[in-house]
Amino acid sequence: MSSKKSVAQIVVDVLSQAGVKHCYGIVGDTLNQITSAIKKSDIEWVHVRHEEVGAFAAGAEAYLTDQITACAGSCGPGSLHFINGIYEAQRNKVPLILLASQLVTSQQGTDFPQEVDFEAVYKNCSVFCQQITDPTQARRITTAAVQAAINERGVAVLVIPYNISLAKVEDNNGHKIYHPKPVIRPSDEELAQISEILNKNSKVAIFAGHGVSEAHDELVALAQKLKSPVVHTSRAKDFVEYDNPYNVGMTGMFGMASGATAIKECDVLLMFGVDFAWSQFYPDNAIIIQVDIDATHLGHRHNVDIGVVGASKPTLAALLPLVDEKTDSQFLDKCRGLHTKAIDKLNKKAIPSKAVIHPQYLTELIDKHANDDAVLCADVGSAMVWACRHFSTNGKRRTVISLKHGTMANAMPQALGVQKAFPHRQVITLSGDGGISMLLGDLLTTVQENLPIKVIVLNNSSLNFVELEQKSEGLVDHYTDLKNPDFAKVASAMGLFAIRVESSDLLEAAVQSFLAHSGPALLDVKTSEYELVMPPEIHTSQVMGMALYSVRASLSGKMKDVVNLLMDNFVKK
Secondary structure, rough: OOEEEEEHHHHHHHHHHHHOEEEEEOOHHHHHHHHHHHHHHOOEEEEOHEEEEHHHHHHHHHHHOOOOOOEEEEHHHHOOOOOOHHHHHHHHHOEEEEEEOOOOOOHHOOOOOOOOHHHHHHHOOOOOOEOOOOHHHHHHHHHHHHHHHHHOOOOEEEEEEEHHHHHHEEOOOOOOOOOOOOOOOHHHHHHHHHHHHHHHOOOEEEEEHHHHOHHHHHHHHHHHHHOEEEEEEEHHHHOOOOOOEEEEEEEEOOOHHHHHHHHHHOOEEEEEOOOOOOOOOOOOOEEEEEEOHHHHOOOOOOOOOOOEEEEEEHHHHHHHHOOOOOOOOOOHHHHHHHHHHHHHHHHHHOOOOOOOOOHHHHHHHHHOOOOOOOOEEOOOOOOHHHHHHHHHOOOOOOEEOOOOOOOOOOHHHHHHHHHHHHOOOOEEEEEHHHHHHHHHHHHHHHHOOOOEEEEEEEEOEEEHHHHHHHHHHOOOOOOEEEEOOOOHHHHHHHEEEEEEOOOOOHHEEEEEEEEOOOOOEEEEEEEEOOOOOOOOOOOOHHHHHHHHHHHHHOOOHHHHHHHHHHHHHHHHH
């Protein structure tokens, strides 16, 4: 049975049928028909203060729920503001649809005020990007956009001119949304080839990426049979770290020596769902076997000897019976020992100091007092390092970090989306002072939308990670200092519960009080300005860079900073 509906109603109907629960954005002129249709639907509008925040929030919701989510904006600058959060969602391969409302079709191509060619802007960060030009095609095109977002794992951008959104057409509701779940694994011949190599070699290391998200038990079972250390990327932390006696931590710049050693010294590296970008952390002489759901990832970062297509869970299940159980655990025991030492070394900075508040100690307190199913969102920079190293997972906790796009100011906006999706879970951010100040206005969204997120500010008065990069290159740090307000007072003025802490002996009680508050809250913590992020391996170039920094800093009158850095990171150890 058909009936006449506006294009705006049809678009919203399709989103509702696809399972969209929330749409994030800011209302405005060309979007009015869409928001009016949303008001009459079962989709909830989430009013943010900056569209970039809306895209971050929607992307985080999609990331943790694996359900399509939406954001929507007005013409010109409105829908343009989503761009950074859209890149984040696309790189995370999450299903998201952006409704970019547009000028009426008669004004397009005339350099009319606020005109932006959204198709040109968004085509490189989406799996689908198309304007509806014919009202009769609204349901077909919207359905195609949703199908692409869900099944190609990415962002779909639907451009809707205002006059098109107004138009009414016959709608027979004939197009359906499909959610196929194929089982994909390598062929029997490929699995036999892989198992033969694994059975012939004793020092096998497993490198697990985000692609093992549904395969924890199978991964641990394979490690047990092979007596293999399991190294993981930072994005795989939530799925690999817990209940895994074979876990030896991360590799990479903020990994640990045990993870780096396992990969560098193995005879065979077996990779599952890994697209780790830094080639210098791959082994030089090992046989490398890569399993990935995306064929374009095979050999993408480093040469591999065998590359096969498969999802981790069915591939592991099919491979397990073909693998002989090993008895020699020397390689595993060595890596486990290194892992224990690495954890002990990291925990030294998690001990309270009378002089300063170490961010590691703060993160350990969060880990200690957070709920068992808490979600921790961390800003890019040193905050993401402390989150990855000091916040433990247990199979229920989750971490959300901009690890592929690497953008500032991600944590608080992403926490908004996580809290909207999971209203009864504890959602915490570890926010840098540079990150929180970049999108500070959306602290107001926590109050307006009654989202009880817990925002922790690492207030070290600097763009700390950038400063460290400059120093490691032998440069005197420039333009990284931040003249910050009292963030607790700012948050309090916005309506949040807020505490400021400058002394380590007051910190634990403050963390407990802050986490126990029922509404949105902010904890402003004055942390050490001279904290270093120590890599798993310190190379000569880094040592020379820090030495050169010391010389240049002393010549430029920054000798006090050099002394404080050395005292805080080396002498006191």
